[in-house]
Amino acid sequence: MSSHCHDEHEHEHDHSGHSHGAGGHDHSDDITPALQYSLYQHIDFDSITTLNESTPDSGKAIVKKTWAERLEDEPELESNADEQLLMHIPFTGQIKLHSLLIRTSDSSSAPQALKVYINRDLDFSSASDLEPTQSFNLSRTSEIQDIGVKRALFGKVQSLTLFVEDNYGEDTTRMTYLGFKGDWMQLGKAPTNILYEAAANPGDHKVKGTSINQMGSKLG
Numbered sequence: 462m463s464s465h466c467h468d469e470h471e472h473e474h475d476h477s478g479h480s481h482g483a484g485g486h487d488h489s490d491d492i493t494p495a496l497q498y499s500l501y502q503h504i505d506f507d508s509i510t511t512l513n514e515s516t517p518d519s520g521k522a523i524v525k526k527t528w529a530e531r532l533e534d535e536p537e538l539e540s541n542a543d544e545q546l547l548m549h550i551p552f553t554g555q556i557k558l559h560s561l562l563i564r565t566s567d568s569s570s571a572p573q574a575l576k577v578y579i580n581r582d583l584d585f586s587s588a589s590d591l592e593p594t595q596s597f598n599l600s601r602t603s604e605i606q607d608i609g610v611k612r613a614l615f616g617k618v619q620s621l622t623l624f625v626e627d628n629y630g631e632d633t634t635r636m637t638y639l640g641f642k643g644d645w646m647q648l649g650k651a652p653t654n655i656l657y658e659a660a661a662n663p664g665d666h667k668v669k670g671t672s673i674n675q676m677g678s679k680l681g
Contacts, residue, residue: 500552503552519537551619561623572636
């Protein structure tokens, strides 16, 4: 476990001086470490909802982008009536969230105030009134922002709700990539055993929830 934590610690900090937007940079060397804690294959894509999106399913589309596609400008999520967005992202099991991966732009349409809630499906009114699990101030940048969370607050997550409350002044908010890093656990009566089995035999589950695990594998 100690080597796992050490590697995890190093990866959390290795983006600080890395320029993903540098011209001519070969991004193939970025893929392996980024995927080490990727939760991509454990997202329930079909159940993602986004309120106030200008194009239907565009919120789902930016989450469906793979890490290799993270710097592509299309598809793009843009808000509709105002600058606010509310995204609900369920997972196929229980996760321990490490960080959010977000790409926007160096413009006034970039989201600024982000509130994150766990295990709640909210509307704009309830999101505005409810205390978030954690709040963040995002940067105006076209770089990938790797935003670490307080892990003690995100240890038993089955869904995330992201509320973009404000941006940098534009009438609408735009985002082009959204990803998640963390650890995944299949839901069941004995999560410790299931976690061990998942690590040892990821394709050989004979426990309750097998279909959920298989669905997550197909999505990945």
